[in-house]
Amino acid sequence: MSFLSISNLSVRIAGTTTRLLRDVALSVSPGEVHGLVGESGAGKSMIGKAVLGILPRSVEIISGQIELDGTDLLTLPPAEHRRRIGQSCALIPQDPMTALNPSRRIGPQITDRLVDILGWNRAKARERAVELLHEVHIPDPDRILRSYPHELSGGMRQRILIASAFAAEPKLIIADEPTTALDVTVQKQILKLIKEMQERHNTALLFVTHDLGVVSKICQSLSVLYGGLVVEATDVHGFFRAPSHAYSRALLAATPKYTDPEASLTPVPDAVITEVNAQVDAVDREWRGG
Amino acid sequence: MADLYEVENLHLSLPDMTRKPLFGAAPRIEILKGLSFNIPEGEILGIVGGSGSGKSTLGRALVRLLEPTSGAVRFDGDDVTHLSEQALRPMRRRFQMIFQDPMSSMNPRHRVGRIISAPLRLHGVENAREAAREALDHVGLPRSFETRYPHELSGGQRQRVGIARAIALRPDFILADEIVSGLDVSSQAQVLALLERLVRELGLTLAFISHDLSVIRRLCTRIVVLHHGEIVENEPTAELFDNPRAGYTRELLDAIPLPDPDEPWF
Numbered sequence: 001m002s003f004l005s006i007s008n009l010s011v012r013i014a015g016t017t018t019r020l021l022r023d024v025a026l027s028v029s030p031g032e033v034h035g036l037v038g039e040s041g042a043g044k045s046m047i048g049k050a051v052l053g054i055l056p057r058s059v060e061i062i063s064g065q066i067e068l069d070g071t072d073l074l075t076l077p078p079a080e081h082r083r084r085i086g087q088s089c090a091l092i093p094q095d096p097m098t099a100l101n102p103s104r105r106i107g108p109q110i111t112d113r114l115v116d117i118l119g120w121n122r123a124k125a126r127e128r129a130v131e132l133l134h135e136v137h138i139p140d141p142d143r144i145l146r147s148y149p150h151e152l153s154g155g156m157r158q159r160i161l162i163a164s165a166f167a168a169e170p171k172l173i174i175a176d177e178p179t180t181a182l183d184v185t186v187q188k189q190i191l192k193l194i195k196e197m198q199e200r201h202n203t204a205l206l207f208v209t210h211d212l213g214v215v216s217k218i219c220q221s222l223s224v225l226y227g228g229l230v231v232e233a234t235d236v237h238g239f240f241r242a243p244s245h246a247y248s249r250a251l252l253a254a255t256p257k258y259t260d261p262e263a264s265l266t267p268v269p270d271a272v273i274t275e276v277n278a279q280v281d282a283v284d285r286e287w288r289g290g
Numbered sequence: 291m292a293d294l295y296e297v298e299n300l301h302l303s304l305p306d307m308t309r310k311p312l313f314g315a316a317p318r319i320e321i322l323k324g325l326s327f328n329i330p331e332g333e334i335l336g337i338v339g340g341s342g343s344g345k346s347t348l349g350r351a352l353v354r355l356l357e358p359t360s361g362a363v364r365f366d367g368d369d370v371t372h373l374s375e376q377a378l379r380p381m382r383r384r385f386q387m388i389f390q391d392p393m394s395s396m397n398p399r400h401r402v403g404r405i406i407s408a409p410l411r412l413h414g415v416e417n418a419r420e421a422a423r424e425a426l427d428h429v430g431l432p433r434s435f436e437t438r439y440p441h442e443l444s445g446g447q448r449q450r451v452g453i454a455r456a457i458a459l460r461p462d463f464i465l466a467d468e469i470v471s472g473l474d475v476s477s478q479a480q481v482l483a484l485l486e487r488l489v490r491e492l493g494l495t496l497a498f499i500s501h502d503l504s505v506i507r508r509l510c511t512r513i514v515v516l517h518h519g520e521i522v523e524n525e526p527t528a529e530l531f532d533n534p535r536a537g538y539t540r541e542l543l544d545a546i547p548l549p550d551p552d553e554p555w556f
Contacts, residue, residue, distance in 0.1 A: 039475070039477070040444070040445060040474050040477075183341045184340070184501055184502055184503075185541060186340070187545065188556075191547075192556045195556065210474040210475055211475065212549045213504075213546065213547035213549045216548070216549045217547045217551070217555050217556070236551045237551055240551050250476075251475065252549060254475045254476045254479040256478075256502070256504035256505050256507070258503060258507040258531060261508045262508075264504075264507075264508065265479045265482055265505070265508050267476060267483055268479070
């Protein structure tokens with residue numbers, strides 16, 4: 001049984017007929033990591049934002065269901081919606097510097113949600129924070145909890161955000177390009193940590209990235225997006241053995257592969273772009289007609 | 291082939307502002323610890339290392355945005371190690387730079403045409419406007435882009451403008467510092483293919499700084515691996531990938547996730 005199940009989700013720029021997400025459907029089960037792959041502007045972050053209810057005001061959801069544990073979030077009153085999200089979901093953001101408040105110490109930034117959402121007292125929340133920092137392999141947690149974000153390295157800050165995401169034992173975590181700002185060796189450590197935490201807590205994880213290399217290492221299934229349309233959704237092994245959509249094949253050919261330089265870093269051919277654009281247009285025509 | 295750059299025992303230290311006492315000078319922190327290597331004409335040199343390895347500092351020392359503490363940097367036979375800004379000025383058009391973040395390296399209030407022609411005007415090139423248009427042709431952007439502002443462009447397009455600005459002066463050498471790390475895979479592939487073509491067409495020598503060895507494999511002829519401000523490996527590309535000698539190179543390679551779910555990685 002999926003924990004998150006999205007069906008038929010369409011989002012448009014408010015007051016226009018321009019859709020940014022086109023009848024998106026996907027689901028993630030507890031313990032599963034689902035990759036959302038696409039180029040910038042494909043709408044992958046938008047799906048995460050729609051789930052968390054943090055879409056910008058300039059866009060609106062026009063159809064679809066976002067079911068969390070069987071309840072359609074979009075039918076709930078806003079306060080109840082927020083409460084559900086707060087209790088069962090968390091976000092690991094892309095940029096660890098802007099996600100942390102530079103003028104507050106690390107400690108309260110982790111414990112706030114435990115106090116506000118779960119109603120814990122400060123002392124218990126702090127104990128949990130120390131435990132979490134141990135779990136994400138941060139030495140000397142007491143010192144770190146008293147530090148400010150600027151005193152820590154990028155990798156360290158990302159560890160803290162991971163600890164903070166897992167703090168309230170969410171059932172679903174959305175990771176939005178969590179390693180793009182890091183260099184390769186740190187990226188590997190962070191991915192390993194996310195995977196380890198996700199498996200230990202049996203969390204459903206929606207992993208947004210443009211890097212198919214990363215997808216192949218940590219996801220079980222994936223959806224490939226183009227122009228807000230899911231062009232291919234499949235399991236990871238099937239995908240890397242034989243991607244079925246031309247656009248997926250082109251993305252895979254554009255991915256750097258040092259073991260096979262000739263077959264990598266090939267720009268997406270214009271013919272493929274034309275083809276997939278035509279597919280998007282056809283979907284839109286049908287939508288307008290219906 | 292003749293060496294365009296000769297770098298000899300290059301040291302560079304910078305003041306460590308995080309440990310500066312209230313009064314008096316900040317202690318100096320050594321970033322580059324005695325580097326020696328050459329860049330032959332026409333070569334595409336990859337400079338690789340993790341964050342804090344000194345790769346950007348090295349790049350900046352090459353194009354003399356930073357002054358080395360000791361050692362020597364010779365460009366086309368001329369010692370540029372400690373040249374004054376005034377003495378450097380006429381040489382600057384021969385070595386140009388493309389920056390990591392095109393958004394912060396372009397004036398958001400200027401149009402693309404002005405951004406590309408600014409260095410041309412600075413160096414007194416006649417008909418700067420036409421030269422800027424030709425640069426746009428070279429990077430595969432329509433000439434109509436000269437009236438656009440940077441924020442109107444996509445990441446890949448902005449990076450093309452950065453490349454156009456660098457080649458407009460017809461330099462001998464270009465330093466590209468992490469220019470594709472902010473782009474997604476398909477723009478990455480396009481920008482790299484463009485760079486590959488320009489190097490061939492314009493007879494450029496290129497230094498390409500990156501933290502990602504997999505991006506460098508196709509482009510570069512030789513690779514220098516930096517770790518804590520020292521060169522741990524300096525090999526032709528194929529040799530480095532087939533037989534990485536330094537433990538740190540091995541570590542960088544192992545950190546790259548190949549798009550293959552069956553390859554054990556963690």
